[in-house]
Amino acid sequence: MMSAPYETTLPRLLLENSRSRPDRTALREKHFGIWQPFSYASYYAITAEFAAGLKSLGLGRGDIIVLIGDNRPEWLWAQLAIQGLGGISLGLYQDSPADEIGYVFDLSRARLVVAEDQEQVDKILSIRENLPHLQFVIYHDPKGLSVYDEPGLKSFDEIRDMGRDLAGEFEKWIQDVQPDDTALIATTSGSTGRPKLAMLSHKNLLSMAWNLGLSDPKRASDEFVSFLPLAWMGEQMMAVSSALLFGFCVNFPEEPDTVQENIREIGPHLIFSPPRVWENMAAKVRVRIMETSPFKRLLFNLFMPVGTRYASLLLRGEKPGPGLGILYRLADWALFRALRDRMGFTRVRSASTGGAPLGPDTFTFFHALGIHLKQIYGQTEIAGISCIHRNGRVSFDTVGEPIAETEIRISDQGEILSRSPAVFQGYLGNAQATAETVTDGWLHSGDAGYFKDNGQLVIIDRLSDVMTTATGVRFSPQFIENKIKFSTYVQEAVVLGNGRDFITAIICLDGDIAGRWAESQGLTYTTYQDLAAKPELYDLIEAEIRGVNASLPDGTEIKRFALLFKELDPDDGELTRTRKTRRKVINERYADLIAALYDDTTETTDLCIAIIYQDGSRREMTGAICIRDVAAEGGK
Numbered sequence: 001m002m003s004a005p006y007e008t009t010l011p012r013l014l015l016e017n018s019r020s021r022p023d024r025t026a027l028r029e030k031h032f033g034i035w036q037p038f039s040y041a042s043y044y045a046i047t048a049e050f051a052a053g054l055k056s057l058g059l060g061r062g063d064i065i066v067l068i069g070d071n072r073p074e075w076l077w078a079q080l081a082i083q084g085l086g087g088i089s090l091g092l093y094q095d096s097p098a099d100e101i102g103y104v105f106d107l108s109r110a111r112l113v114v115a116e117d118q119e120q121v122d123k124i125l126s127i128r129e130n131l132p133h134l135q136f137v138i139y140h141d142p143k144g145l146s147v148y149d150e151p152g153l154k155s156f157d158e159i160r161d162m163g164r165d166l167a168g169e170f171e172k173w174i175q176d177v178q179p180d181d182t183a184l185i186a187t188t189s190g191s192t193g194r195p196k197l198a199m200l201s202h203k204n205l206l207s208m209a210w211n212l213g214l215s216d217p218k219r220a221s222d223e224f225v226s227f228l229p230l231a232w233m234g235e236q237m238m239a240v241s242s243a244l245l246f247g248f249c250v251n252f253p254e255e256p257d258t259v260q261e262n263i264r265e266i267g268p269h270l271i272f273s274p275p276r277v278w279e280n281m282a283a284k285v286r287v288r289i290m291e292t293s294p295f296k297r298l299l300f301n302l303f304m305p306v307g308t309r310y311a312s313l314l315l316r317g318e319k320p321g322p323g324l325g326i327l328y329r330l331a332d333w334a335l336f337r338a339l340r341d342r343m344g345f346t347r348v349r350s351a352s353t354g355g356a357p358l359g360p361d362t363f364t365f366f367h368a369l370g371i372h373l374k375q376i377y378g379q380t381e382i383a384g385i386s387c388i389h390r391n392g393r394v395s396f397d398t399v400g401e402p403i404a405e406t407e408i409r410i411s412d413q414g415e416i417l418s419r420s421p422a423v424f425q426g427y428l429g430n431a432q433a434t435a436e437t438v439t440d441g442w443l444h445s446g447d448a449g450y451f452k453d454n455g456q457l458v459i460i461d462r463l464s465d466v467m468t469t470a471t472g473v474r475f476s477p478q479f480i481e482n483k484i485k486f487s488t489y490v491q492e493a494v495v496l497g498n499g500r501d502f503i504t505a506i507i508c509l510d511g512d513i514a515g516r517w518a519e520s521q522g523l524t525y526t527t528y529q530d531l532a533a534k535p536e537l538y539d540l541i542e543a544e545i546r547g548v549n550a551s552l553p554d555g556t557e558i559k560r561f562a563l564l565f566k567e568l569d570p571d572d573g574e575l576t577r578t579r580k581t582r583r584k585v586i587n588e589r590y591a592d593l594i595a596a597l598y599d600d601t602t603e604t605t606d607l608c609i610a611i612i613y614q615d616g617s618r619r620e621m622t623g624a625i626c627i628r629d630v631a632a633e634g635g636k
Helices: 010-020 040-056 073-084 098-108 118-126 156-175 202-215 233-246 256-266 275-291 294-315 322-343 360-368 431-437 477-485 511-520 528-532 535-550 583-589 591-598
Strands: 025-031 034-039 064-068 088-092 112-115 136-139 153-155 182-187 197-201 223-225 249-252 270-273 350-353 373-377 407-410 415-419 442-451 457-462 490-496 503-509 558-563 604-612 618-626
Touching: 010 040, 010 073, 010 156, 010 202, 010 233, 025 040, 025 073, 025 256, 034 040, 040 073, 040 156, 064 073, 064 098, 064 118, 073 088, 073 112, 073 156, 073 182, 073 233, 088 098, 098 118, 098 197, 112 118, 118 136, 136 156, 153 156, 182 202, 182 233, 197 202, 202 233, 223 233, 223 256, 223 270, 233 249, 233 270, 256 322, 270 275, 275 294, 275 322, 275 350, 275 360, 275 511, 294 322, 294 360, 360 373, 360 477, 407 442, 431 442, 457 477, 477 490, 477 503, 477 535, 503 528, 503 535, 503 591, 511 528, 511 535, 535 558, 558 591, 558 618, 583 591, 591 604
Parallel strands: 025 249, 064 088, 064 112, 088 182, 112 136, 136 153, 223 249, 270 350, 350 373, 503 558
Antiparallel strands: 025 034, 182 197, 407 415, 415 442, 442 457, 490 503, 604 618
16 A cells, blocks of 8 residues: 655655755745755755754754744754754744743753844843753854854854764664654744644644645745745745645745845745735735826726626626626736736735635735635644635635545534644643643634535634624624724724624724825824824724725624724734734733723723833833724714
8 A cells, every 4th residue: 555645754855855856946045135046955965964963962853943033044954954863843933032932942941942143142042041951052144143152152054064074874864754753843823822832743744735735736846935934834834844745946035124026036836825914915005006106096996996896706606797807807907917017926826825814805805916815724733724725616705625634523612623634743741732622633723613505614713702792793803803904004903892782993003004194194293103193093094994894794893993002012912923813912901991992981091001022121101092983884
C-alpha cells in the first residue's frame, strides 16, 4: 500500500527539492534594492551548515528554538535546520512585548533564540535574567550589534561557519526525523486570554498543505510573497509547508513599508491574507480614487457599480445577462485591469482570506475588480485549514466545503467540530486545555456555525461571542463589525449589546484616511485624539453607520456610538497579534465608556486609561469622548 504524499518531513522535502530541482529559485529577498535569489541547492546548503552549527552547540532532538523578527530567509533556514535535527521551532510575532516573550520562554524552556536585529536582541537581553534556560542569542542583521559583548550572543554566519565542516552529515540526521515528530509550536491567537502553545507534527502540517492543494492547486512555477508574520499559522502554511511540498518560490519584501511595491514587482500567482489586509487594500483603493483626477474618479464611479452588480449575481449563484456581461467587460478594460495592475494582482490565480470572517462588502468589492477571492476556514490547532471555497462555488456568506480527509460536524450546542490528519498533538504544558479541545479525535473550534443545503459551512461567530439583546434578538457582533469596517474611515469596531435594550458600537478611526478626509474639508487637527473628537468626524461616521443599519435585520441596528480617542492595540491587550478583538479586555478597560453608551449621557463622558508601550512603560491617557445617537435613515 502506497503511503500518502505527506508521509514525510519538511527537511526531507527540502533535501528532495535540492536534488530534483537544484537550480530552481526557491527563495528570493529584496536587499539594497535588488532581488537576491537562492536556489534549492543553496537553500539546502545554508540550512545544513546552520544545523551543523546548532549541533556543535549541543542542540538536537526535542530542543525548542524560538524565532522572532520580520520575514527573512534566515527564519526558514533556522527553522528547517532545527527540524532536521529532530528539534522544534517556535515563532513569535515581531511586535511581541517583553513580558509575552518571557511567558513563552517559561513554557517552552527554549535554550536558543534566533532574533533578527538589534531591536529584537535588546528585547531578549532586557529579560534574560528571567530566562534561566536561555543559553544562546543568534542574530542575522548585525547593524548596531558590533559593540555588544554578551555571553552566548553570536551571529547567524558564525553558526554557519561552526557547522561548515559537518554540514554533509545533515542528510543522515534528516533520516532520523519521522512524520509524527513535533515540528512546530504555534502560539494561538489568545482572544480569550494568554496564547497557548499548539504542537504540530510534520504530518499535521503537510497533510493540511497536500489536501488544501487538491482543492486549490499550487504549481512549482508559482510565485508567492511572504509578508505576514511567519509566527502566524497561515504564513507557515504557505511559505513553508506548501512551498516545500509543491516547490514554488517564496519572495521576501525589502521592508514592511515596501510590501505593496514589492508585490507589484513580483506579480504573485498566490496570495493569502487575513481580513484586515484585504480591508486595508480596499480602503487604499478608495483613498487613491478620492485623490486622483476627476476623469479617473468619474470612471470609478461609473464602472464600480457595474462590477458590484456583476459580482453580486455570481456570488448568489446567478448568471448575469448578456447586457451586463458586455458592460462588465468594458469596465474591466477601462478600469479594473489597471487597478489589478496597481495592486500587483495581474497574475493572481489563487487569492484567499482566513483567520476571521471577511465582511460581504469587502468580499464583493474584490470580486468586482476581477480578483476571485476565496474564504478559508480553520484554526491553528488544525494546522490552519479545514474548509475552502471551490472554483465556481464562491459565496460571501460561507467558508466553502471541507478539504479532503477532513470531517466536520455540528454539535448539539451548535459548535463546529473537526477531525483530520492535521489535528494538532496538544498544547505544550497544558494537558487540561488539550483534553477540553480534543475529544475522541474531534477538535472543538469554539465557533458557532451550520451547513447550508448545498453543503457549504456558515460561520456565525465565536460560540461565546454570539449575543442576545434584552428583547431576545440574537445577533453576531462580528458580522456587524465587518460591515462597519468596510467604511474607508474605520479601522476597528467593537459592537456591544448582550443583555441590553439596544446595540451600540465603539469605533476607532483609520487615522491616516480620516485625517486626509479632514484635510480635504479644511479641518485642522493636531493628534489622533483631537481628530476623533471633531463633530465633523462624528457626522461622517454616523452617516456610514446609517448605511450599515439599512442593511441589518430589524432589531440589530446600532443606536448609539462613540469614537475612541486611541487605536486599539495588541500591546494594551485589546487585540490579539492577529488583530482579533479581546472582548473581555474591552469590557474591563472601557467599562465607564460602555456604561455611558447605555445611560442617559447625551454628549460627553470622561475616560482615563493606561497605555502600555512595547518596552513595558506605561502612561495614562485621559480625555472627553462624545456619545452620539444614530438618527434614523433620512432623519437627524
